[in-house]
Amino acid sequence: MGTFQDYLKYEDNGEYSEKQIKIIDRIILSEETIRKIKSISKEINILAIAQVYCPDCRAVIPFLEKFSELNSNIKITYSNRDESGELLKSKTGFIKIPTLFYNDGSNLNLFLLEFPQTVLDAFSKNPDCYDEIKYNFRTGKFNAEIEKELSDYLISL
Numbered sequence: 420m421g422t423f424q425d426y427l428k429y430e431d432n433g434e435y436s437e438k439q440i441k442i443i444d445r446i447i448l449s450e451e452t453i454r455k456i457k458s459i460s461k462e463i464n465i466l467a468i469a470q471v472y473c474p475d476c477r478a479v480i481p482f483l484e485k486f487s488e489l490n491s492n493i494k495i496t497y498s499n500r501d502e503s504g505e506l507l508k509s510k511t512g513f514i515k516i517p518t519l520f521y522n523d524g525s526n527l528n529l530f531l532l533e534f535p536q537t538v539l540d541a542f543s544k545n546p547d548c549y550d551e552i553k554y555n556f557r558t559g560k561f562n563a564e565i566e567k568e569l570s571d572y573l574i575s576l
Contacts, residue, residue: 420466425497430471465521479569517533
């Protein structure tokens, strides 16, 4: 378990961490999201099980990092798949990344398993377009929806 800097180093030769930093730098949050995230007044602890080589992780993690930069009440602890394999199996039945949990102090509450709900909905509506949807997710076509989905979840806590 570790910090964002630890996440950048999990099984990476530098190539993927550079990609992740570039993606984060390109994310521009909406004014509404910025306002919502800044309004969070209680501490929110998130466990992010992710690895920087994973393109799905690189599509989701930037939002969490941007949110935590905006509001110090948002605390993110990172773990990799190897460290957390047993936890993933016991909580979800799968070993998939990214997996995000909200830690309420006594329970880990799953709120994302591999794909955001907006992407899962697109898969469901267009099952024949799975590869195209996954590509679009990984290349930022769902960013506005992911930003809203994740910020709305954090606001709801």
